[in-house]
Amino acid sequence: MKRIILITGSNRGLGKATGLKLCELGHEVIFTSRKIDNLNPIKKEVETKKFNASFYELDVCDLGSIKNLKKVITKKYNHIDTLINNAGILNDRNDSILNLNSKLLHDTMDTNLFSPLNMIQQFNDLIKKSSNGVIVNISSVLGQLDSMTIGMPSYRISKCAINAVTKVVSEELKENNIKVNSVHPGWVQTDMGGSEASLKIEESVPGLVWAATLDQDGPTGKFFFNKKEIPW
Ligand SMILES: NC(=O)c1ccc[n+]([C@@H]2O[C@H](COP(=O)([O-])OP(=O)(O)OC[C@H]3O[C@@H](n4cnc5c(N)ncnc54)[C@H](OP(=O)(O)O)[C@@H]3O)[C@@H](O)[C@H]2O)c1
16 A cells, blocks of 8 residues: 655654655655755655655644645645654753653653644644554653653653543544554664664664554554564
């Protein structure tokens, strides 16, 4: 099945690499970035390789921006098959929760929790029009409750909370057969992961592509790393 796949924060890092791989596999990808010019290099690559893709501005923290995109996509495509909530920030590497700056916590929750939820609220009717809808929330093992520890507190809390969103939304959308899962990409060499990270981007992408292109009878309401289920 050729999918129409919307990816947030797809101008660099995992969003960009996953989008290009999905294009290579024959899917049509909607690349988005909060600065449209940052999509120009991808646009060039897509044109050279004759991939199917479109490019739009989207700041996931701005509900108006999400609603504008919804209008454009509704007009152009009338449905989407996969939403990948990928955009994320990690701004509190060395902070303690005991004196956590509240603006930093709010900003992190805004990008990593409320924004993906807003995307789901705005786009679920377009996903319901797919014959095999999929939502992927890019999460992290840093949000796993079992192994929760000190360091990066706002990031951990935001990823734990998006996992709860995955669970609740997956239950609500079961009757529409929309698969909703959280995916940990691994510790990956991106701007966020840093050069010391254990995985190259191309080693992480197959797990994300798999989750974005699940079959009709694929899993829902689960947390995955590299195609394998992991605990919450
Ligand atoms: N790399 C890792 O080791 C790792 C591990 C676990 C989970 N993750 C998760 O994987 C996802 C992708 O991370 P990455 O490693 O690819 O990070 P990255 O290279 O830092 O890329 C983050 C992307 O999110 C976008 N973004 C941030 N705020 C946004 C906003 N308000 N609106 C639209 N886009 C926004 C950025 O856009 P700009 O260019 O405009 O800033 C960028 O495209 C994140 O959800 C992250 O938490 C990563």
